Amino acid sequence: MQDRTIKIGEKYRHFKGNEYLVLYLAKHSETLEDMVVYQKLYGDFGIWVRPLSMFLGKKEVDGKLINRFEEIDNKL
Template sequence: MFYRHHKGNDYYVLGITKSGVDTNKAGKYIEAKHTETGATVNVFIYDGQFNVQYEEKLVLYIDTQGQYWLRPEEMFLGDALVDGKEVRRFKPFNPRTMIK
């Protein structure tokens, strides 16, 4: 699903991470940047899931430049304070409605 950040950038959400990594299955991974810590996190892909060494649920998404990001789920779905008003941090949108 596509989302637009309140600052205007567009992203595609890949899914919610699962905590814990099974080292016997962990092979393929992608590197994503954690929005709050700035850390580069290995996201292991197996059993149709995104697995990380974090207990909290993280939203995995990609920007239009190909950079992967991780943000805490509550923060992703929550509000941001903009000019003294609370607005949704990310809003879903359909890119097909934007084609003219």
Template sequence: MNLKMQEAVLHLNKYDSSSKSAQDAQKLLNALKDTYDVVGFQFRHYKGGLYKVIGEVVHTETEEKLVTYEDQDGVLWARPKDMFFGRVVIDGEEIMRFTKID
């Protein structure tokens, strides 16, 4: 569990569940959970490349959530979270941009 998730859990445990802090902490946990469930896992890009998810970052100016990932040569990449987990249309068929490798 990363530091932000630990902080959110501490807030949830510290405050009444109806408090603003607890609600904010729950929102943070929900926002981070889907990305952090796949940290360290390999994904195949629809064009064939293999990548390992490193984590999630927040853009300093826009606060947009980005997924960070590493290619097989050790180069780090970042892509908007919605785009990373999104779909693309290839030859009229909608497919996942990245597919998790089990």
């Protein structure tokens, strides 16, 4: 069960360090699975899509479970 929610228009940091901007939530046309449409904030600024469950999911790194993407707190 997912305890996190996605925020459209917010920046997220991938566990490898790069930053991304969440543009939209979309539905997969065949499965109706929720998908996140997001943009790289570096390099070619490409547009990517990933299942919401994966975007908000955990990843094992060095034996620890961490968030795959973490919202960046832009408040001062």
